[in-house]
Amino acid sequence: MNETILLAILTIITAATPLVFAAIGELVVEKSGVLNLGVEGMMLVGAVSSFTAVHVTGSASLGVLAGMFAGVMLALIFAFLTLNLQSSQVATGLALTIFGIGVSALIGQPLIGVAYEGLPKVQIPVLSDIPVLGRLFFGHDILVYCSIALVIAVSWFLKRTRAGLILRAVGDSHDAAHALGYPVIRVRYLATLFGGGCAGLAGAYLSMAYAPMWVENMSAGRGWIALALVVFASWQPSRVLFGAYLFGGISILQLHAQASGTINIPSQLMSMLPYLATIIVLVLISRDQGRIRRNAPASIGKAFHPTT
Amino acid sequence: MYRKTVLAKKLLAAATGLLLTTFSGILSADDPFKIGFVYVGPVGDHGWTYRHDIGRQAIEAEFGDKVETTFVESVPEGADAERVIRKLASSGHGLIFTTSFGYMNPTVKVAKAFPKVKFEHATGYKRADNVSTYSARFYEGRAVLGTIAGMMTKTNTVGYIASFPIPEVVRGINAFTIAMRKVNPDATVKVVWVNTWYDPGKEADAAKALIDQGVDIVTQHTDSPAPLQVAQERGVMGFGQASDMSAFAPDAQLTSIIDNWDNYYVERARAAMDGSWASEDVWAGIDSGMVDFPEYGAMVPDDVKAAADVIKESIVDGSLHPFQGPIKDQSGKVIAEEGATIDDGTLLGMDFYVEGVQGTLPK
Amino acid sequence: MIRLQPRAMPSKLMGYLAPVIALCLTLLSGLILFALLGVPIGEAFHAFFIEPVSTLYGLSELGVKAAPLILIGVGLSIGFRAQVWNIGAEGQLILGGICGGAVALYFYEVEAWYVLPLMMLAGVIGGMLWAAIPALLKTRFNANEILTSLMLTYVAGLLLSFLVHGALRDPDGYNFPESRLFHDAALLPVIMEGTRLHIGAIVAVFVVVAGWVLLSRTMLGFALKVNGAAPRAGAYAGFGQKRLIWFSLLFTGGLAGLAGLFEVAGPIGQLLPTISPGYGFTAIIVAFLGRLHPVGVLFAGLVMALSYLGGESAQITLNLPVAVTGVFQGLLLFFLLATDVLINFKIVRNVRRQL
Structure with missing residues (x-):
């Protein structure tokens, strides 16, 4: 039974990783005061671009880079429209998703039936062979470690660096930040592009590691879940990790419960569990209003134009 | 016009x-x-x-x-x-x-x-x-797959990734299980419902969950090759769905049902x-020819190929019906007596599991 | 370099001109897109913008497609003004369909005038109840409505699937996942013979007018508007933050529920595992495209609906894959959203930027 639990945890890690990437990127975007609802579209374009790159060049690293680059490109469209042309962030993000679904399907047409064996796993001699712990901590693909490192790095960046402080200041009050001489638009540009890169990376993880293939719409709503997780985390990076693993965990555990053959609950109700659990946990951790207010970027979604 | x-x-x-x-x-x-x-x-x-x-x-x-x-x-x-x-x-x-x-x-x-x-x-x-x-x-094809699974499973547990609890899917599960247990009465089927036709990530997750629970063959009634890829990676076997998916899992695809x-x-x-x-x-x-098959995978032994071919041929010549009695449902109730077959009307609206399927059918 | 200079007053002229400019830009970029794909440009635009509405039937279908978008869009635009981020209208729509549909199935073969009004009532209540959950969790437990309303959409979809695979399934339908076809008394009256245009379209127009009156003529409308800018000001108008949250969610939820009922009692005529191609999400774009104004929403809903119909006809007449229509729709939206900048800003040539 312990063996099964260990294996289930390994599956959960894979299921949670794309959510971690997309959500941590969006967290930085939102911290700067921008709400980009186009995560799903950026993920898909990232997924198809990385798969194309791997297919053409055979290089996994180029694949990952291509995914990130594609995400950044879509984010650039979003940034230009919302930051320069002041278009509505909510609507532009949704339009970006429609656009991304279309573009990715168009790019992906030659990739039907193309196979890829998936990202290699990192095997460390001796360490990987330690029973239980060795398999828990070693032997994942490299991106799993990157996702955790990224959360730590973002957390450190936001809390401990001057640049992070400026980013938060811009997200809390762009007018005040502008008055202090901080380049509001440039900060938001950089944050938005970072978010795009992360969403692209999440897409790359989908098409290169999670289910190594390209099929249209393969993100199947994960971009939306990532958006919800940022809210769930009340804009704290460590909680993004917690949320992604909670959501991924319950998704996997309900599959295990079904496979065990001992649970007589209709599968549709079982499939509701990750969504319901996320709501319930959010309710439990939202009691402390002050804490949320401290972390939530106050000027999120609001347009800024420097009045010089 | x-x-x-x-x-x-x-x-x-x-x-x-x-x-x-x-x-x-x-x-x-x-x-x-x-x-x-x-x-x-x-x-x-x-x-x-x-x-x-x-x-x-x-x-x-x-x-x-x-x-x-x-x-x-x-x-x-x-x-x-x-x-x-x-x-x-x-x-x-x-x-x-x-x-x-x-x-x-x-x-x-x-x-x-x-x-x-x-x-x-x-x-x-x-x-x-x-x-x-x-x-x-397609249930005729499922009977062929079930025969292969029954002969090749070592753990005597086979995993089935199912989409939605509609008669078409239930019929496939039952035909598979009946054929499997004819050649291997100890084998059982574990079913996981994913509530989607098409979500590679979720399908992969379901395959992993089934393999982690001890199945050594995975079959699916969802669209993507993701479960087969997982089977390949984990060193177990599986069946393709709708088309030949051997490109995605050359060492894992035993065969497939091709919608032709x-x-x-x-x-x-x-x-x-x-x-x-x-x-x-x-x-x-x-x-x-509407229910078609690709070449068997290289790992399928000759005796299994022969047995599967016999099933195909006897279905074609009418000497075998995949839903030929004796068939019992999960509670042990006899659905079809020895020699009888389940009629098309019942097949069309099938909403029960036969003996050998684990778990209860979601309704 | 060119730069944007804020106007002292929003330009009325540009309010009307901006969508025209957007359309021109879309045509221009479409020119490039279709040239790249080797599609004759004239035919492409004809297929996208003219062909769908070149017949009376096509026009009626535009109404069928736009009605749910407008209904929900009006609700959302009012909620968004109050900074209530309900992005789960899709789930509220589904619940409206379930509740209204359940009434239709309960009164199956009852030929009475009260069946349809009861269904509408049930649809509205269903949508409101589903929206009440985020409202309760927000006001009582401070849980962010973006997450709760979105997650509840998935739950609603699974609930519908559960019901049509079980309790609400057609008893004579070979256990296939769909309900019986509704009885005539449970179907919406069609307002144009030979088409599917139903009274939902009239209701949508009525809701647009009502929404307009609400926003411009009532204290509540005032409170909703000022709440976005300064939450305290709303309280002075006699409406506290919590009341506005409740109102925004219930109002949108009710309209979304009604839209869901109109779908199942109108063009679909039964309950299916999926009853909406994402109207609840598309309506978010519609709300913003309409500049959060009910009349704007009316036009935005029609434009959005046309882009879907255009996508279908481009697939049929030009054999374009659905992917291309998605790209084109995305471009159209980008331009429509971007050109709004002209209303509030003037484009000026930058001589030298002073600080």
């Missing part, structure tokens, strides 16, 4: 005689016969829609410029379907294939308004003078063009 097509058909008939003796350029001067397809998914889904689109291409390959095909992909089952079908009917299409169950009522409704257009609805049960229904007896609509589509197009089309209810199996 429709009148134009009728005219074209008359011209075509008149020209045919002439054609035999003169040059063939006359035919291409006529308007081609237009055939429409409504797809529920994108053509690149690797599974259900992909195979229907291959069928469409078979029509084009067969008739060349005598036909013109049109498809509309990713049409949601709901209010939009009726409009799309109607648009096809009113823009000169003489034959329209609606390729998902959820298009049944819209198809019948539009057919009433366009009595001269022929409609072909996949997997439904409502017909009219100008509406045929067609489906494949090519012949049916070509024949129905021919019938619609030469005027012999009539409303029919087709539910065809291995013998028609």
